[in-house]
Amino acid sequence: MSGHSKFANIKHKKEKNDAKKGKIFTIIGREIVMAVKAGGPDPSNNGKLRDVIAKAKANNMPNDTIERGIKKAAGADSADSYEKAVYEGYGPNGVAIIVETLTDNKNRTASNVRNAFTKGNGSIGTQGCVSYMFDQKGQIIIDKEECEVDADELMMTALDAGAEDFVEEEDSYEVLTAPDDLGAVREALEAAGVPLLEAQVAMIPQTTVELTDEKALKDIQRILDLLDDDDDVTDVWHNWAE
Incomplete structure (x- = not known):
């Protein structure tokens, strides 16, 4: 990436996002609506909703806001449609x-x-x-400073859960998966106590x-x-x- 680590770009993106929390929460709210309408309000039976909730938490969306969004989307009178x-x-x-x-x-x-x-x-x-010109991949970014897990152990956890690739950058780790495997790999890393900076399906040039x-x-x-x-x-x- 032209001398820039992926994490530097992610950090830049996050800083911009921090100034626009309102927009991020609006987007996640819409994603909650779509996930609930597609697969129901119970995250244990709705993988897509689990992924959206993880994204919401990564962006510091309060739990009560998440729960309110799920209840509203599940309501019989919910007219929201995106x-x-x-x-x-x-x-x-x-x-x-x-x-x-x-x-x-x-x-x-x-x-x-x-x-x-x-x-x-x-x-x-x-x-x-x-x-x-792009490859669609599940992409997980982990901040090295926040992660106490050894790099080799982290790589094995990711690969055992179904990741395709593990890349160590100067200030971050990047885990790549098939789009459908993103949720399983994310959940395995979370269960191992790994703090995730980003977890999303990305279009990688x-x-x-x-x-x-x-x-x-x-x-x-x-x-x-x-x-x-x-x-x-x-x-x-x-x-x-x-």
């Missing part, structure tokens, strides 16, 4: 960008995403135009694009900032080597 919509496109110099959203108004979301690309001199493409032109750098930042500010946008994946 759809997942994914947009693909190009930033400056052909940087590939994937935008994942959860929305109750696809027209509004599509318009906002298109506007973000346009303002940064990018363009929305067709479905599949850039996703082939196969190659990255360097940007050196000042205008291109401003344009890509403009696109990412506008998408980051949009409450409907849950995740943005790109292959810019920050």
Whole structure:
């Protein structure tokens, strides 16, 4: 990642998120609704809901807020309904960008995403135009400073639970899994007392694009900032080597 550790980028992302807790809680609230409607309100029988609850706790969402969200979503009169919509496109110099959203108004979301690309001199493409440049993986990031478990023991716990790869960075560990195995590996690490910084299904670029032109750098930042500010946008994946 162009001399930047993945953890440095994650930390940067988390710091931005900390300033926008409201948005993060809104997104997680919508994910709770979708998980409950798809598999019921009991986390012991709903793996997707277990994953969302773990994400909520990682973002310091209070337990009573989580429980309230589950009860509300399970209520017979719950009118909340969200759809997942994914947009693909190009930033400056052909940087590939994937935008994942959860929305109750696809027209509004599509318009906002298109506007973000346009303002940064990018363009929305067709479905599949850039996703082939990414691998979908379960990704778990562990902060070395917070983790007291020995690296070899950590690796064996992850691999025994079904992880595909274990990478030691300067300041973090990264565990990669098949998307469907993320929950099982996350639960095994949690059971071993490992504090997780991030656990999510990620789109990992196969190659990255360097940007050196000042205008291109401003344009890509403009696109990412506008998408980051949009409450409907849950995740943005790109292959810019920050």
